[in-house]
Amino acid sequence: MFLRSIFLASYFILIVLFSAFLKYYDTLENFLVSSFDFHKEKLVVYDYIIGGGSAGSLVAKRLAEDSNKRILVIEAGKRDFGFYNVPSMGILLQNSPFDWQYTTVPQKTACFALPNNSSRWPMGKILGGTSMINNMLYMRGHKSDFDEWFKDYKEYDYNDILYYFKKLERLIPVRDLIFHTILPDILLKAVVNLGYETPKENLNCQLGYSKPKTILHNGKRWTTAELIKQGKITNIDIRYGCVVEEIMMKSNFEAYGVKYRYSGRKYVVYAKLGVILSAGVIGSAKILMLSGIGQKKHLKEVQIPLKVDLPVGHNLHDHVTTGFDLVLINQTLDIGIEQILSPLSLWKYFSKGIGPWTTTGCELIAFFNTRNTSERPDLQFMIMPLALKEDNGIYLRHLMGIPSSVYSTYFATNKQPAITILPVLLHPKSKGFVKLNKNDPYSSPVIDPKYLTDPQDVETLIKGIKFIKELVESDELKSIGAQFNYKPFPGCELYQFNSDKYWECYVRHLTMTSYHPIGTCKMGHPEKKSTVVNYDFQVKTTSKLFVVDGSVLPTETSGNINGAILMLAEMASDKIKRIDYLLIGKCHILEIFNIMGSNSEINKNKIK
Numbered sequence: 001m002f003l004r005s006i007f008l009a010s011y012f013i014l015i016v017l018f019s020a021f022l023k024y025y026d027t028l029e030n031f032l033v034s035s036f037d038f039h040k041e042k043l044v045v046y047d048y049i050i051g052g053g054s055a056g057s058l059v060a061k062r063l064a065e066d067s068n069k070r071i072l073v074i075e076a077g078k079r080d081f082g083f084y085n086v087p088s089m090g091i092l093l094q095n096s097p098f099d100w101q102y103t104t105v106p107q108k109t110a111c112f113a114l115p116n117n118s119s120r121w122p123m124g125k126i127l128g129g130t131s132m133i134n135n136m137l138y139m140r141g142h143k144s145d146f147d148e149w150f151k152d153y154k155e156y157d158y159n160d161i162l163y164y165f166k167k168l169e170r171l172i173p174v175r176d177l178i179f180h181t182i183l184p185d186i187l188l189k190a191v192v193n194l195g196y197e198t199p200k201e202n203l204n205c206q207l208g209y210s211k212p213k214t215i216l217h218n219g220k221r222w223t224t225a226e227l228i229k230q231g232k233i234t235n236i237d238i239r240y241g242c243v244v245e246e247i248m249m250k251s252n253f254e255a256y257g258v259k260y261r262y263s264g265r266k267y268v269v270y271a272k273l274g275v276i277l278s279a280g281v282i283g284s285a286k287i288l289m290l291s292g293i294g295q296k297k298h299l300k301e302v303q304i305p306l307k308v309d310l311p312v313g314h315n316l317h318d319h320v321t322t323g324f325d326l327v328l329i330n331q332t333l334d335i336g337i338e339q340i341l342s343p344l345s346l347w348k349y350f351s352k353g354i355g356p357w358t359t360t361g362c363e364l365i366a367f368f369n370t371r372n373t374s375e376r377p378d379l380q381f382m383i384m385p386l387a388l389k390e391d392n393g394i395y396l397r398h399l400m401g402i403p404s405s406v407y408s409t410y411f412a413t414n415k416q417p418a419i420t421i422l423p424v425l426l427h428p429k430s431k432g433f434v435k436l437n438k439n440d441p442y443s444s445p446v447i448d449p450k451y452l453t454d455p456q457d458v459e460t461l462i463k464g465i466k467f468i469k470e471l472v473e474s475d476e477l478k479s480i481g482a483q484f485n486y487k488p489f490p491g492c493e494l495y496q497f498n499s500d501k502y503w504e505c506y507v508r509h510l511t512m513t514s515y516h517p518i519g520t521c522k523m524g525h526p527e528k529k530s531t532v533v534n535y536d537f538q539v540k541t542t543s544k545l546f547v548v549d550g551s552v553l554p555t556e557t558s559g560n561i562n563g564a565i566l567m568l569a570e571m572a573s574d575k576i577k578r579i580d581y582l583l584i585g586k587c588h589i590l591e592i593f594n595i596m597g598s599n600s601e602i603n604k605n606k607i608k
């Protein structure tokens with residue numbers, strides 16, 4: 001007990017020191033950039049301008065394979081610092097200046113246990129984007145997901161999807177978990193006895209339980225930013241700390257550059273061949289709307305002159321989860337605060353890149369079709385050896401946005417250790433939207449995922465909780481003292497425990513994001529009213545304007561989404577190169593210099 005208190009105190013001090021470091025590092029960098037105008041002398045006309053997130057960095061690398069092309073990567077966040085690549089540090093970047101720190105609007109049918117009925121939505125604000133703060137799990141998605149996305153595309157062939165996944169997997173380090181506790185092996189034994197499949201490798205999200213694959217290299221977090229970091233490729237320039245505010249378009253809606261702000265000053269930069277938005281599910285939708293591409297009625301509300309009427313920001317989906325600390329056990333597994341902070345773990349990590357510091361959190365995943373209707377899963381389990389209360393409410397509960405009243409009355413009262421089995425709703429029927437609050441790039445957008453508005457979503461999550469119960473009652477789980485947590489959740493005490501009404505109340509209270517928002521610039525057949533980009537990733541009605549990131553996914557994949565986003569980035573790179581090839585001979589450089597005209601301010605690349 002005494003030892004645990006010492007470890008908890010050290011953990012608290014580390015969190016405080018690290019958070020202070022992140023804050024002051026950011027302030028110092030802001031001060032340095034405001035003292036110099038790095039951008040004055042930089043190139044003003046590139047072939048392509050692109051964002052620096054998960055998808056954007058990959059597309060930049062692919063386009064730069066043609067050494068004649070000059071690529072500019074523009075990233076709103078700062079550069080990373082070596083220490084951020086320690087896998088277990090990712091969660092400390094959340095709620096820091098490296099996170100956009102979005103929150104949803106109050107939910108009418110969900111999130112009742114969260115402050116203001118709103119969910120936190122972390123998103124990376126750093127080169128590498130959200131991959132710098134994610135859990136590093138890698139999977140592709142189920143074949144039916146891609147069949148659904150491309151059903152209107154006459155050239156569609158699933159083999160092309162596999163081709164791009166395999167191309168991607170030759171580029172990125174996909175590997176087994178480096179560290180896990182005894183939990184996944186115990187569970188795998190249990191589920192075999194319960195009659196579930198246990199595929200050895202499950203990149204394609206087949207039904208059954210398996211250990212996940214991760215994106216890790218030499219024990220470190222790896223993101224696509226590694227492919228483009230300065231100095232690695234000479235025809236890519238990276239501008240950090242630059243917030244893109246608007247796309248510049250000619251009267252025929254051909255994109256030719258962007259306006260951005262850096263350290264309080266406004267700049268413009270031009271692109272001959274294309275502007276590729278990769279600012280993520282919120283960022284890309286926001287930039288399009290600020291540029292006059294969006295739904296007519298909404299743009300009128302926020303007083304932005306309409307250029308192209310498209311349903312930007314609609315079709316927002318997210319994977320939803322619930323179920324923290326539902327399974328209690330009678331022993332600690334080898335990954336508590338004590339193990340993570342022990343000198344042995346530190347030595348293992350810094351000498352060999354192994355041990356608990358490489359943890360991705362999740363040690364086993366499972367896929368189910370709760371209705372037995374097809375081979376395509378509609379529910380996923382993310383299984384972790386830790387509980388939310390592991391750090392006595394010091395940090396983890398803040399990450400999840402659990403208020404102290406709920407923490408103290410529910411989570412803190414269980415004295416036993418716990419594990420986490422999160423049921424994740426894979427194909428939500430509920431969908432919402434992202435809108436601008438006002439015509440201001442720095443105003444937080446209105447994010448409304450409309451969680452659990454469709455009753456079928458609640459039913460699926462309840463079925464997931466019932467599967468957890470089945471697992472807990474297995475002999476193997478009983479060997480570690482597993483039992484269901486029978487404490488009623490605050491706000492649901494009036495319902496009979498374990499009844500469907502109780503579980504409905506529970507999931508509507510403890511509704512959490514599984515961090516996979518998608519869909520705000522939906523890709524699909526250009527004649528469909530609901531689509532924003534076509535199958536070439538081009539924004540409809542415009543030219544030389546592309547979107548490549550999580551916002552184009554028309555629907556959720558049957559698993560964690562980064563793999564599918566990166567596969568699309570591979571596909572988009574080829575499509576953009578092909579469009580460029582078709583444009584050869586129609587170089588618009590002279591036209592661009594005409595646009596720049598004799599305005600000396602613009603010639604200096606600075607507009608204010």
Ligand SMILES: Cc1cc2nc3c(=O)[nH]c(=O)nc-3n(C[C@H](O)[C@H](O)[C@H](O)COP(=O)(O)OP(=O)(O)OC[C@H]3O[C@@H](n4cnc5c(N)ncnc54)[C@H](O)[C@@H]3O)c2cc1C
Binds near residue numbers: 056130244551561
């Ligand atoms: C906590 C967490 C855990 C996750 N775990 C996993 C996981 O284990 N496996 C998995 O597959 N998926 C996971 N995800 C989801 C996955 O990481 C993201 O869906 C994916 O990284 C999104 O990639 P993207 O290219 O669409 O956007 P991002 O990677 O977010 O890139 C967008 C970039 O654009 C920048 N930007 C935004 N606006 C502007 C602007 N106006 N000007 C300039 N730059 C701008 C941002 O700073 C960012 O760098 C997780 C997500 C979170 C939050």
